[in-house]
Amino acid sequence: MFRHTPLRLTTLGLMAAGSLIYAIIAGFFGLEILAEIAILAILVIALDLVAGFGGMVSLCHGALMGVGAYAFTVAANEAGMTALPAMVLAIALSAAIAFAIGAVCARSIGIYFIMATLAFGQMGYSFVFQSSLFGGDDGLSGAPRLDLSALGIDLTDSRTFAFYAIALVALAYLVAALTLRSGLGRSLVGLHHNEKRLRALGLTVWRAKATAFAISGAIAGLAGCLAAQHTQYISPGLMSWTVSGEALVVVILGGLGTLVGPILGAILFVVLKHEISSITPYWHAIVGLILIAVVMSRANGVFGFIEARIAARTRTRKPTLKEADADA
Amino acid sequence: MSTDLGFWVLQMLNALQLSMLLFLLSVGLTVIFGLMHFVNLAHGSLYAFGAYVAASLSGAFGYWGGFVLAPLAVAALGAVLYFTLIRSMRRAGPMAQVLVTFGLIFVAVDATRLIWGDLPMGSAVPKTFEGQLALLGVQYPIYRLFIIGLGLTVLAALTLVLSRTQIGAMIRAGVDNDQMAACLGINVERMFMSVFVLGCALAGLAGAVAAPVLSVTPDMGLQILIPTLIVIVIGGLGSLKGAVVGSLIFGFVQTFGAVLLPTLNSVLIYALLAAVLVIRPEGLLPAKG
Amino acid sequence: MLETRALTKSFGAIHVTKGVNLKLEKGERRVILGPNGAGKTTLFNQLVGEITPNSGSIYLDGQDITAMRVADRARLGLSRSYQKNTLFDGLTIRENLGLSAAVALGRGQGLWSDPLQSPEVVETVREVAAQVDLAPYLDASVNAVSYGIRRQLEVGIALATRPKVILMDEPTSGVGPEMSKGFHRLLKALPRDLTVLIIEHDMDLAFDVADTITVLNYGEVVFDGLPEAARSSQLLKDIYLGAWEDA
Numbered sequence: 001m002f003r004h005t006p007l008r009l010t011t012l013g014l015m016a017a018g019s020l021i022y023a024i025i026a027g028f029f030g031l032e033i034l035a036e037i038a039i040l041a042i043l044v045i046a047l048d049l050v051a052g053f054g055g056m057v058s059l060c061h062g063a064l065m066g067v068g069a070y071a072f073t074v075a076a077n078e079a080g081m082t083a084l085p086a087m088v089l090a091i092a093l094s095a096a097i098a099f100a101i102g103a104v105c106a107r108s109i110g111i112y113f114i115m116a117t118l119a120f121g122q123m124g125y126s127f128v129f130q131s132s133l134f135g136g137d138d139g140l141s142g143a144p145r146l147d148l149s150a151l152g153i154d155l156t157d158s159r160t161f162a163f164y165a166i167a168l169v170a171l172a173y174l175v176a177a178l179t180l181r182s183g184l185g186r187s188l189v190g191l192h193h194n195e196k197r198l199r200a201l202g203l204t205v206w207r208a209k210a211t212a213f214a215i216s217g218a219i220a221g222l223a224g225c226l227a228a229q230h231t232q233y234i235s236p237g238l239m240s241w242t243v244s245g246e247a248l249v250v251v252i253l254g255g256l257g258t259l260v261g262p263i264l265g266a267i268l269f270v271v272l273k274h275e276i277s278s279i280t281p282y283w284h285a286i287v288g289l290i291l292i293a294v295v296m297s298r299a300n301g302v303f304g305f306i307e308a309r310i311a312a313r314t315r316t317r318k319p320t321l322k323e324a325d326a327d328a
Numbered sequence: 329m330s331t332d333l334g335f336w337v338l339q340m341l342n343a344l345q346l347s348m349l350l351f352l353l354s355v356g357l358t359v360i361f362g363l364m365h366f367v368n369l370a371h372g373s374l375y376a377f378g379a380y381v382a383a384s385l386s387g388a389f390g391y392w393g394g395f396v397l398a399p400l401a402v403a404a405l406g407a408v409l410y411f412t413l414i415r416s417m418r419r420a421g422p423m424a425q426v427l428v429t430f431g432l433i434f435v436a437v438d439a440t441r442l443i444w445g446d447l448p449m450g451s452a453v454p455k456t457f458e459g460q461l462a463l464l465g466v467q468y469p470i471y472r473l474f475i476i477g478l479g480l481t482v483l484a485a486l487t488l489v490l491s492r493t494q495i496g497a498m499i500r501a502g503v504d505n506d507q508m509a510a511c512l513g514i515n516v517e518r519m520f521m522s523v524f525v526l527g528c529a530l531a532g533l534a535g536a537v538a539a540p541v542l543s544v545t546p547d548m549g550l551q552i553l554i555p556t557l558i559v560i561v562i563g564g565l566g567s568l569k570g571a572v573v574g575s576l577i578f579g580f581v582q583t584f585g586a587v588l589l590p591t592l593n594s595v596l597i598y599a600l601l602a603a604v605l606v607i608r609p610e611g612l613l614p615a616k617g
Numbered sequence: 618m619l620e621t622r623a624l625t626k627s628f629g630a631i632h633v634t635k636g637v638n639l640k641l642e643k644g645e646r647r648v649i650l651g652p653n654g655a656g657k658t659t660l661f662n663q664l665v666g667e668i669t670p671n672s673g674s675i676y677l678d679g680q681d682i683t684a685m686r687v688a689d690r691a692r693l694g695l696s697r698s699y700q701k702n703t704l705f706d707g708l709t710i711r712e713n714l715g716l717s718a719a720v721a722l723g724r725g726q727g728l729w730s731d732p733l734q735s736p737e738v739v740e741t742v743r744e745v746a747a748q749v750d751l752a753p754y755l756d757a758s759v760n761a762v763s764y765g766i767r768r769q770l771e772v773g774i775a776l777a778t779r780p781k782v783i784l785m786d787e788p789t790s791g792v793g794p795e796m797s798k799g800f801h802r803l804l805k806a807l808p809r810d811l812t813v814l815i816i817e818h819d820m821d822l823a824f825d826v827a828d829t830i831t832v833l834n835y836g837e838v839v840f841d842g843l844p845e846a847a848r849s850s851q852l853l854k855d856i857y858l859g860a861w862e863d864a
Contacts, residue, residue, distance in 0.1 A: 182728045183725050186712075186732060187719075196667075197774070201774070201778055202692040202778065211726060
């Protein structure tokens with residue numbers, strides 16, 4: 001079950017402080033990177049919630065993010081909504097679609113779940129790619145940024161926008177962490193470990209899975225809104241399955257099922273991407289090799305590795321409660 | 329829409345040609361899954377590698393040189409992969425396998441860019457199969473008929489091997505029940521390796537025959553991956569019949585969808601896959617009852 | 618409290634349960650005996666809805682539950698433990714029991730608070746831990762405790778739903794005779810209004826806890842009565858002890 005260990009809280013605090021300080025001192029390019037990290041971080045929080053805790057490894061989260069981005073842009077541009085209601089609508093739509101996907105896929109497990117979500121994601125991608133309403137291959141431009149001028153905040157300024165992006169990551173994290181400590185979150189972890197038993201205890205399994213997927217979809221939709229507001233241009237590429245695959249890679253590199261790890265993964269991934277691609281055009285190959293090495297090492301990503309090392313060190317100093325009990 | 333018979337014949341042949349290409353790819357992937365429960369997302373990259381090898385060898389050795397050497401080269405690469413990665417990941421669960429082979433795709437795409445560059449490569453149709461053949465009132469490229477014929481030949485050969493030979497019986501036993509196969513004294517390890525390598529060779533063959541009709545690009549492996557996965561999931565993971573049925577369904581839905589329902593075409597096949605997964609989560613013809 | 622009428626299930630030509638009639642009164646402790654393959658576990662699977670019978674019907678507290686889904690039956694107060702441990706590995710024993718209690722209290726889908734901290738769940742966990750002797754191990758991970766403790770947790774999870782009827786599938790399978798005896802003491806201390814149906818292999822221990830005994834053989838009820846009658850029944854000795862000695 002999800003717990004806020006001292007290590008996790010410390011890491012969160014360091015990441016928050018680091019990104020806030022960076023947002024103050026960074027130049028334009030740095031602020032762009034910060035926004036990019038924030039979008040990816042929100043997406044991987046959404047993915048880790050279902051994949052890491054519920055065992056529902058989804059390859060449609062890129063598409064769910066795209067639903068958010070497109071719904072936001074269309075609601076603002078075509079329906080003339082202001083940015084805040086457009087965001088609410090976009091997030092609600094992402095959640096509703098995710099609920100439907102979660103309900104339909106609830107019976108599929110393992111590789112079948114992965115394939116089913118891949119199918120739904122690609123369905124959305126193909127639909128948007130061909131649809132004239134959504135600009136097809138060309139994408140859509142002109143999404144507005146949230147207007148917070150009433151509060152004296154101007155989001156067209158890229159430094160202010162970076163702070164806004166960090167705030168949204170914090171919001172996404174809070175929603176995910178609160179979900180995990182709710183009854184639904186407890187059931188979600190239980191489902192991952194033993195679905196049959198939980199059903200025998202009286203849980204309506206499909207509804208729990210679908211609801212968890214909907215919350216995750218809402219968070220992915222939030223990432224989409226942020227992406228649309230950041231570049232103010234969206235293209236179908238956002239919804240491709242490779243985006244979901246990349247998000248999964250980030251979750252794995254960071255530490256599956258730790259919620260904190262994937263955020264760390266997002267930071268490392270985006271920074272590495274920019275660092276490596278300035279040296280060589282083959283940065284994908286390097287990410288691939290790192291991914292293979294991490295998975296084959298059986299460590300749970302960077303953060304999981306650190307957690308395991310620290311746990312091993314405290315064990316050698318004093319026996320934990322667990323072992324004391326096992327000895328008794 | 330055309331009521332002209334020629335139009336239907338033409339589309340039918342196009343659908344068959346696509347189906348057979350997909351069959352060559354999916355049969356290896358699905359039997360590997362049935363036998364070893366291994367999901368190899370990098371299967372498409374092996375196909376791309378086959379296409380590149382065939383295209384670059386066709387200059388020196390002609391089309392047939394590439395046709396023979398590409399499957400062999402891909403089989404050799406498959407053997408290397410088997411001993412370095414696949415074998416140790418066999419019991420790691422679908423998630424780890426998906427991730428490792430996803431990582432392999434990244435490496436493979438950049439490796440092909442590094443070796444062959446970013447520009448598409450072309451390769452010529454062999455002299456024997458140049459030109460068109462009049463068939464039921466349509467002119468159809470002979471080379472594409474050759475692809476259909478090759479697919480059918482491989483299908484016939486595999487059916488024969490699986491149903492009539494001892495190794496075929498062993499593979500069927502292995503797909504049905506892992507433990508039983510081991511109990512029967514089958515050298516499971518060697519069987520796995522042979523099947524994996526054969527599956528790779530077939531992917532290489534598919535790449536070699538596809539090279540003259542498609543443009544050979546670094547991302548061709550990624551592009552074919554999703555159709556191949558759809559085929560084996562619709563058909564039912566692990567079964568030869570499933571691969572045949574899935575390939576035909578994909579080929580026909582895709583081809584006829586493009587001409588009959590152009591607006592819905594790309595969504596159609598995904599909707600079909602979703603429907604199959606909802607109604608029959610194990611696919612239409614799963615290997616295990 | 619729990620009743621089956623002519624419950625029949627076959628896989629192909631093999632009948633695994635054949636016209637089984639059972640009737641348990643409230644608070645009754647019944648032990649099901651029978652050799653391996655007699656259809657005992659298949660009977661349980663039908664009672665909780667994990668498999669569907671071919672014919673016959675099942676009543677819980679007077680209500681026909683034959684067509685009801687697993688989760689719905691559980692919510693009516695039917696709970697079971699498994700012969701093979703079916704726990705939430707990786708979680709602590711407290712979390713295992715708490716999850717069970719939370720789901721049974723209808724809080725498995727809630728969004729606004731942590732059910733594991735709620736007073737009802739905490740209280741249930743405390744009580745069940747006392748009932749199955751798990752109090753000292755509550756914060757240990759399931760992976761870190763002995764097999765015997767896990768066996769007790771298996772029953773504890775079923776008890777934490779606060780059921781009206783509990784089905785226990787060989788609760789002491791695989792544990793030593795000492796622990797087995799201890800477990801039967803725990804069983805006898807359960808509240809008297811709880812209806813209990815137990816599959817048990819060890820006859821002496823079965824006679825120790827049973828109010829009534831049912832013997833299954835090849836899916837059919839061949840004996841149904843008091844332990845004293847079962848003990849002296851020649852039929853039972855032939856079928857059950859014969860199979861027992863063979864094994």
